[in-house]
Amino acid sequence: MRSIVSLQNCREYDSTRVxxxxxxxxxxxxxxxxxxxxxRRILLKPNIVNPRGPERPVCTHPQVLRAVAEICHEAGCLLLVADQPTYWLTGRTGSQQPAAPGLFHTTGYVEVCKGLPVDWALCASAGYREFPVPRPYHVPVAHxxxxxxxxxGTINLPKLKTHMQTRLTGAVKNTFGLVAPRQRMDLHMLGNPALSEAIVDTFAAYRxxxxxxxxxxxxxxxxxxxG
Structure with missing residues (x-):
C-alpha cells in the first residue's frame, strides 16, 4: 500500500506557523x-538521539511536538511522549537510565507542553518484548x-538529518529508538548496507x-x- 505524503511550507519555528x-x-x-x-492513547515518538536544546538541530523541535500534541489533545486523545537516547548514553542493556524528567526538560519539551496533560516515559521503563519481522533481511525478531x-496508536516525530552511517535519518530510522539498547548496538556494528537493511527490518515489525x-x-x- 502506498503511503500518503503531504509537504507543507514552514520557514521558522514560530508556534503559530508550525x-x-x-x-x-x-x-x-x-x-x-x-x-x-x-x-485513544497516542504515543508521540520524537527523535532524542542525544538530548540537546532546540538551538541545535539534533532533536525534534519542541514546537513540532507541541503542535502535534495540541491537535491530539483537542481530538480527545491521551498523550504519551517516549523515546530512548542512544545506547552509549544508557548502557548496553539500558540499565543506566537517565532521569526521564531531566531528559525531557533538556530538550525543551516539558516547558513547551505546559498546560497539556502529557505523560513522559523512557522506552526502557516498560521493558521490551519480541516482535516478529515479516520477510527479514537480517533481523527475524525485533526487541x-x-x-x-x-x-x-503511534505518531512518529523524526528530525531530518544526514547520518554518518546510513546517509540519511528520517521517518524509518527514527523508529530505531523503539528497539532495545542491546539489540540496537549490535545492529549498529553491522555496517552498511546491512545496518540500513536491519533498520528496515525493525520498522517492518512495527509501523x-x-x-x-x-x-x-x-x-x-x-x-x-x-552536523
Missing part, C-alpha cells in the same frame, strides 16, 4: 481522523518497547500509523549529532 503547517498536513492524510479519536502494548517529519531546519554534515 501549528498551521502541521494541521494542513494532517488534513491531507485521510487516516488521521480514524487515528485521532476521543479516548521493541512494551510501551507499544499500552497505546492505541507507526503516522509520521510528522521536522524539516524546518535540517542537519547536514556529521549527523545525527555533530
Amino acid at each position: 501549528r498551521e503547517a502541521v494541521a494542513r498536513a494532517l488534513l491531507e492524510v485521510p487516516t488521521t481522523t480514524d487515528l485521532l479519536r476521543s479516548g 521493541l518497547t512494551r510501551l507499544l502494548d499500552e497505546v492505541d 507507526p500509523e503516522l509520521s510528522v517529519l521536522d524539516a524546518v531546519v535540517a542537519m547536514e554534515g556529521a549527523g545525527p549529532v555533530r
Whole structure:
C-alpha cells in the first residue's frame, strides 16, 4: 500500500506557523481522523538521539511536538511522549537510565507542553518484548518497547538529518529508538548496507500509523549529532 505524503511550507519555528503547517498536513492524510479519536492513547515518538536544546538541530523541535500534541489533545486523545537516547548514553542493556524528567526538560519539551496533560516515559521503563519481522533481511525478531502494548496508536516525530552511517535519518530510522539498547548496538556494528537493511527490518515489525517529519531546519554534515 502506498503511503500518503503531504509537504507543507514552514520557514521558522514560530508556534503559530508550525501549528498551521502541521494541521494542513494532517488534513491531507485521510487516516488521521480514524487515528485521532476521543479516548485513544497516542504515543508521540520524537527523535532524542542525544538530548540537546532546540538551538541545535539534533532533536525534534519542541514546537513540532507541541503542535502535534495540541491537535491530539483537542481530538480527545491521551498523550504519551517516549523515546530512548542512544545506547552509549544508557548502557548496553539500558540499565543506566537517565532521569526521564531531566531528559525531557533538556530538550525543551516539558516547558513547551505546559498546560497539556502529557505523560513522559523512557522506552526502557516498560521493558521490551519480541516482535516478529515479516520477510527479514537480517533481523527475524525485533526487541521493541512494551510501551507499544499500552497505546492505541503511534505518531512518529523524526528530525531530518544526514547520518554518518546510513546517509540519511528520517521517518524509518527514527523508529530505531523503539528497539532495545542491546539489540540496537549490535545492529549498529553491522555496517552498511546491512545496518540500513536491519533498520528496515525493525520498522517492518512495527509501523507507526503516522509520521510528522521536522524539516524546518535540517542537519547536514556529521549527523545525527555533530552536523
